[in-house]
Each structure stands twice: as structure tokens, then as C-alpha cells.
């Protein structure tokens with residue numbers, strides 16, 4: 728079997744928050760692996776610590792214990808290796824869609840014509856063509872999420888950390904966005920660590936799902952999703968899909 732490169736490996740991750748002298752144990756024993764070009768989801772009860780895992784990876788939380796290996800190496804500054812989209816990835820209301828999207832290029836001083844050319848193609852691919860000069864309040868929720876995702880894409884790293892990007896969307900928009908995301912990812916090689924509350928979304932999108940326990944969270948179940956790619960909506964109706972759903976539900980409750 729072909730050995731895949733490991734992009735992220737987390738071993739025995741623990742995190743305790745201390746606030747006003749009170750401690751809150753959030754992560755007790757998190758173990759997971761994300762390999763190159765894989766799509767891996769984390770699913771678990773609300774408040775169990777899913778976002779905290781991504782925040783630790785993104786370098787936004789300190790004072791944790793355990794090992795985090797990025798591309799096989801322990802690193803003190805992992806944040807620069809990821810494209811991170813937090814749960815509340817608000818677009819700046821005073822900037823147009825285009826100006827919001829190009830923010831990472833602006834920050835990195837890479838806003839030259841070649842980059843802008845690439846950006847124009849991506850805007851088309853992300854279904855935002857014609858809306859470049861609109862303000863976030865003038866576009867739909869799905870479009871806002873696509874703009875947020877494109878901004879994250881432009882951080883130009885090959886590991887994406889996505890914290891519930893479709894959580895606030897209605898069912899139909901959400902399904903369209905899931906299919907769209909898979910299509911985009913099939914064209915741009917990325918390794919994705921994805922948080923969701925939605926079991927069906929996790930199964931539909933992922934190569935592997937890690938189920939987390941209630942807080943303090945531990946990784947209690949690993950489910951390999953063996954559906955071929957490209958994924959189709961018909962898969963949602965198959966017995967195999969129901970079996971995966973049953974396994975995940977039984978681990979959660």
C-alpha cells in the first residue's frame with residue numbers, strides 16, 4: 728500500500744483553561760492524524776473543545792501538553808503552516824467582496840499582477856464573479872461563506888483548518904456548499920481538518936471521522952469512510968451510509 732505523508736499528527740493533547748483561579752479541563756486525550764490530501768472531520772458534543780483543538784494548531788492557544796507534529800516535525804510556530812478559518816470568520820463589512828478576499832495577499836505584500844490574475848480565476852471558481860464590488864451585506868449567506876473560504880484559500884498553505892464553515896447555512900445551501908467544496912478540493916490539493924456538528928456532513932465529506940467525547944474531550948472513535956470519490960448524493964441513501972451514521976451516533980450517545 729502507498730504510504731501517505733502525514734501532515735498533522737496530534738498525540739495525547741491536553742488543555743486546561745484557568746480563569747479567575749478556576750480550572751476548566753477541556754481536552755483530556757486527543758489523538759489524531761491528517762495525511763496529505765485527506766479530508767478529516769472532528770465531530771463531538773457542543774462545547775467539548777473542538778474549536779480549541781484548531782485554535783491550538785493555529786497558534787492561538789498556549790499552555791497545552793502533548794505532541795503536535797507538522798509534516799513529521801515538532802514545531803514551535805505551526806500557525807504559518809495552515810490556512811485557518813475560524814467559526815466566526817466575519818468579512819469586514821466596510822470592504823467589498825474583492826477587498827475582503829485579497830486581505831491575506833495585502834498583509835503578505837504579495838498583491839502583484841500575477842497574484843491578482845490567479846485571484847480572478849479563483850473568484851470565478853468560487854462562484855463570486857460579478858459580485859466583486861458588492862459589500863458582504865449585499866450577498867447571500869452561502870456567498871459570504873465562499874468569500875470567507877476563498878480568503879482562507881489565499882493564505883496559500885496546503886493544510887486547511889475549517890471550523891464549521893457551513894454551520895449557519897440552511898440545509899439546501901449547505902448541501903450545495905458541501906458538493907462545491909469537494910469539487911474545489913479535487914482541483915486544488917489540500918489536506919483539510921474540518922469541524923462539524925453534522926454527522927451526515929462529516930460522513931459525506933471525509934476520509935476519516937474522529938468522534939470526540941463530551942468535555943473534557945478525548946478521541947473516542949475513529950471511523951474510516953470508505954466511499955469512493957467523487958462523492959455523490961446517492962451515497963447518502965445507501966445502507967453503508969446508514970451504517971456509518973449508526974456507528975457515529977452510538978459513540979456519541
Ligand SMILES: Nc1ncnc2c1ncn2[C@@H]1O[C@H](COP(=O)(O)OP(=O)(O)OP(=O)(O)O)[C@@H](O)[C@H]1O
Nearest residue numbers: 744745746751753772773774775776777778779780
Ligand atoms: N479562552 C478561554 N478561557 C476559558 N474557557 C474557554 C476559553 N476558550 C474556550 N473555553 C471553554 O472551553 C470549552 C470548549 O470550547 P470550544 O469552543 O473549543 O468548544 P466546541 O466543541 O468548539 O464548541 P461548539 O461546538 O459549541 O462550537 C467551552 O466550555 C468554552 O467555554
